[in-house]
Amino acid sequence: MKGSIQLLWRHRASYLFLLPTFLFLAVFNYIPAFSGLTHAFTEWETGGQAHWIGLGNFQKMAGDEFLRLGLINQVVLLVANLIKTLVFPLIAAEMLFHLRSKRLQYALRTGLLIPMVVPGMVGVLLWGFIYDPNIGLLNNLLTGIGLKSLTRAWLGDWHTALPAVIGVGFPWISGLALLIYLAGLIAIPQDVLDSSAVDGASGLRRIWSVDLPLIRGQMRLLAALTIIGTLQDFGSLLVLTGGGPGLATHVPALHMYYQAFRFGHYGYASAIGFVLFLTILAFTLTNMRLGRSTVELG
Amino acid sequence: MKPPRPPSILLLSLILCLALLSGGDRDLRAQTQPPAAKAHIVISTVSANYREGLVKLAREYEQQHPDVSVMVQVQPVNGYETVLRTQIESHSSGAPDIYNINFTNGYYERGLLVNLTPFLRERNPYTNRPWRDNLDAQFLEKYKSGGDVATIPIDFIEIAFFYNKRLFDRLGLQPPRTWEEMLTTAQKVKQAGYIPFAVPGDTDSYWSGTVGWIFRFFTDAYLRDAVPQVMAQPGDWDYDPRKNGAFHLNVADPYNDSTVAVNSERLLTAVRDHKIRMDSPRFREAYRKISEFARYWQPGFNGTSANSAYQLFLTQKAAMMINASPTIATLTRDMDDLYAQDRFDWGLFPVPPMTQSAFHIPPFRGVGGAGVVFGVVKKNEAQTRRVVDLLMYLTSPHAAQTLVEEATRARQPINGPLLIPGAQLPEAIARRFSAFEHRGFEKLSFRGLSDEQESVWKWTVWAQRYLDGRISLDDCLTHYQQVMDEAVPRVAREMNYDLNPRTKDPPKP
Numbered sequence: 001m002k003g004s005i006q007l008l009w010r011h012r013a014s015y016l017f018l019l020p021t022f023l024f025l026a027v028f029n030y031i032p033a034f035s036g037l038t039h040a041f042t043e044w045e046t047g048g049q050a051h052w053i054g055l056g057n058f059q060k061m062a063g064d065e066f067l068r069l070g071l072i073n074q075v076v077l078l079v080a081n082l083i084k085t086l087v088f089p090l091i092a093a094e095m096l097f098h099l100r101s102k103r104l105q106y107a108l109r110t111g112l113l114i115p116m117v118v119p120g121m122v123g124v125l126l127w128g129f130i131y132d133p134n135i136g137l138l139n140n141l142l143t144g145i146g147l148k149s150l151t152r153a154w155l156g157d158w159h160t161a162l163p164a165v166i167g168v169g170f171p172w173i174s175g176l177a178l179l180i181y182l183a184g185l186i187a188i189p190q191d192v193l194d195s196s197a198v199d200g201a202s203g204l205r206r207i208w209s210v211d212l213p214l215i216r217g218q219m220r221l222l223a224a225l226t227i228i229g230t231l232q233d234f235g236s237l238l239v240l241t242g243g244g245p246g247l248a249t250h251v252p253a254l255h256m257y258y259q260a261f262r263f264g265h266y267g268y269a270s271a272i273g274f275v276l277f278l279t280i281l282a283f284t285l286t287n288m289r290l291g292r293s294t295v296e297l298g
Numbered sequence: 299m300k301p302p303r304p305p306s307i308l309l310l311s312l313i314l315c316l317a318l319l320s321g322g323d324r325d326l327r328a329q330t331q332p333p334a335a336k337a338h339i340v341i342s343t344v345s346a347n348y349r350e351g352l353v354k355l356a357r358e359y360e361q362q363h364p365d366v367s368v369m370v371q372v373q374p375v376n377g378y379e380t381v382l383r384t385q386i387e388s389h390s391s392g393a394p395d396i397y398n399i400n401f402t403n404g405y406y407e408r409g410l411l412v413n414l415t416p417f418l419r420e421r422n423p424y425t426n427r428p429w430r431d432n433l434d435a436q437f438l439e440k441y442k443s444g445g446d447v448a449t450i451p452i453d454f455i456e457i458a459f460f461y462n463k464r465l466f467d468r469l470g471l472q473p474p475r476t477w478e479e480m481l482t483t484a485q486k487v488k489q490a491g492y493i494p495f496a497v498p499g500d501t502d503s504y505w506s507g508t509v510g511w512i513f514r515f516f517t518d519a520y521l522r523d524a525v526p527q528v529m530a531q532p533g534d535w536d537y538d539p540r541k542n543g544a545f546h547l548n549v550a551d552p553y554n555d556s557t558v559a560v561n562s563e564r565l566l567t568a569v570r571d572h573k574i575r576m577d578s579p580r581f582r583e584a585y586r587k588i589s590e591f592a593r594y595w596q597p598g599f600n601g602t603s604a605n606s607a608y609q610l611f612l613t614q615k616a617a618m619m620i621n622a623s624p625t626i627a628t629l630t631r632d633m634d635d636l637y638a639q640d641r642f643d644w645g646l647f648p649v650p651p652m653t654q655s656a657f658h659i660p661p662f663r664g665v666g667g668a669g670v671v672f673g674v675v676k677k678n679e680a681q682t683r684r685v686v687d688l689l690m691y692l693t694s695p696h697a698a699q700t701l702v703e704e705a706t707r708a709r710q711p712i713n714g715p716l717l718i719p720g721a722q723l724p725e726a727i728a729r730r731f732s733a734f735e736h737r738g739f740e741k742l743s744f745r746g747l748s749d750e751q752e753s754v755w756k757w758t759v760w761a762q763r764y765l766d767g768r769i770s771l772d773d774c775l776t777h778y779q780q781v782m783d784e785a786v787p788r789v790a791r792e793m794n795y796d797l798n799p800r801t802k803d804p805p806k807p
């Protein structure tokens with residue numbers, strides 16, 4: 001104990017430098033999060049005091065038709081986002097990895113990563129313009145190639161609003177996912193690749209039997225990040241559709257935002273946040289357990 | 299070996315000790331004390347068009363009052379109400395002192411705003427007359443909260459139909475004089491291959507934009523017969539025999555209830571007790587008529603933003619649009635920016651009256667009102683006094699003229715006619731504005747309940763589905779009735795109403 005204190009004292013300058021980081025983390029991340037957990041069990045309206053109501057908010061959630069409809073959209077979005085994150089960047093990474101010209105590989109990799117510097121919300125706004133039913137790029141393109149009958153109010157039509165939201169970011173090659181996959185592929189030892197080649201594995205067979213098992217860790221990480229990101233995200237929906245038309249693109253996180261900042265029901269919003277937190281935790285733990293790699297490189 | 303302590307630390311400590319000791323000397327402290335801190339006043343507005351004018355007025359005011367600093371914050375419309383809610387309801391020190399009050403319904407009732415009624419009798423030092431003499435009496439009356447004035451209107455916004463004169467001439471059309479004539483005109487426009495009406499229908503539009511306006515002027519007309527049952531009655535705390543005592547409903551006169559005071563608790567109880575029902579025959583016809591009208595809006599209106607709809611009109615794809623008076627200046631400016639061959643002459647016509655109905659429907663009235671309406675956030679007495687003084691300055695003829703001139707110089711739109719006497723508008727704009735004036739105001743209009751956000755949002759969900767053809771009229775109105783039933787207790791709680799019209803309920807402490 002005395003030794004630890006002496007050690008702490010010896011490195012006090014380092015700890016002092018670290019202190020502000022932890023202080024800000026506590027003030028802006030942990031305290032609000034824990035406050036949300038406790039307020040989930042209260043009735044707390046703007047300007048008023050929070051009153052303990054036990055499980056009242058959770059009972060209200062069970063009967064909330066708008067939340068239930070939002071959940072269905074959430075499941076669709078989650079599945080779509082998992083596919084978008086796990087499949088398309090992987091295809092791009094495999095193609096890049098197997099390019100013979102290293103110079104071309106480098107140039108293409110840079111080209112795919114540069115869009116990462118553009119803030120995500122700018123991309124969302126751009127897609128809003130692309131989907132605009134009257135002056136948007138997509139409808140004008142369809143009209144230009146003689147497919148006017150296919151033009152739609154993409155974000156305003158009940159049938160196309162959610163698919164249009166899913167389509168944002170096409171061809172869905174996220175820079176971060178690409179980097180993670182590339183790092184995983186580069187880490188596969190050359191002798192493993194050579195052995196598979198000797199065994200006659202090439203192309204899809206090699207991807208399926210060698211690459212995928214060896215980058216399962218990366219896929220697990222990306223799946224966890226996607227689940228967390230999708231369940232938490234409401235910003236892009238708020239900007240693109242506001243959850244509409246009707247409830248076509250409404251999701252629980254947006255419902256939480258509306259309840260808190262538009263309707264002033266902070267207690268109820270905290271309860272939705274609490275359930276979202278538990279859902280994310282459960283998904284992440286399940287993903288880590290089910291996706292545990294059975295192949296280790298040593 | 300321990301490094302020697304730098305002498306600077308010792309020196310610094312010595313200076314600090316001396317400084318602390320010097321604090322004991324009263325005379326010296328008086329000499330060294332910095333000048334008294336300035337009082338800060340924050341004006342928050344979404345009216346970017348008046349940015350230059352407000353900043354200029356703020357600097358002028360600071361020159362006249364060196365002990366005050368005035369900050370002008372121009373905020374984006376999107377999210378403005380969220381910013382206000384977060385700052386004002388949490389009594390944040392960063393909350394504005396003056397802001398666009400029309401974004402926060404019910405704040406006076408909740409005790410968050412200053413009652414300006416006593417100040418109205420005071421002399422405005424910038425006009426040398428009682429303050430109320432330089433304010434628009436009709437608007438002060440319209441915006442009263444529980445009989446008190448908490449809102450100072452600066453200018454006036456109204457809606458009208460904009461139409462493409464060139465297109466109308468080519469198709470041999472005239473501005474319609476009745477609602478039915480307008481739909482016939484729309485049919486001809488559609489047959490000619492154009493979009494009759496450019497209407498934004500995104501979620502915001504149902505709340506604060508075009509679709510919301512349409513539902514408001516329709517329900518106002520269809521509910522005119524309900525005014526007698528919700529207006530203040532003898533014995534009610536807000537009953538005024540001069541206004542309500544002599545009132546007799548006359549739907550032939552569209553404005554005969556203009557000065558009648560509606561008792562908010564009577565209105566809420568009428569909704570609660572289903573004396574005003576959302577699935578009544580009157581509502582059914584109003585909604586059906588709006589649905590018929592929507593057939594002439596551009597396809598996919600529910601996904602169209604206000605800007606996108608405006609572009610349809612500007613690029614001559616749509617022949618008409620409903621828009622507010624600030625669009626006059628915007629359209630004039632944008633038309634100047636177009637290539638000569640793309641420019642077109644345009645005109646305005648007011649919302650035409652409906653002549654065919656199962657009910658006796660009076661002409662549609664205006665749904666506009668003050669554009670910039672300022673309220674004062676309750677902080678402390680000294681600050682209130684300072685802020686009211688600034689507000690008196692902002693409502694002087696000189697200030698109003700400055701707003702107009704600076705907006706014109708910056709090629710910014712002017713919202714509408716100014717409600718401060720003495721300000722002169724540019725002649726071309728004043729002429730255009732004439733189509734918007736003297737329309738009166740809606741009295742009972744519904745999209746949600748009393749602008750309560752949860753009910754507005756839920757109503758939007760069902761109304762979008764109905765106009766999209768996804769649910770029947772019956773379904774839509776049944777759901778709307780349910781939304782209203784749930785909203786009444788929430789609104790009563792929020793406004794601190796006991797639902798007894800006889801008693802005046804105090805603002806929330």
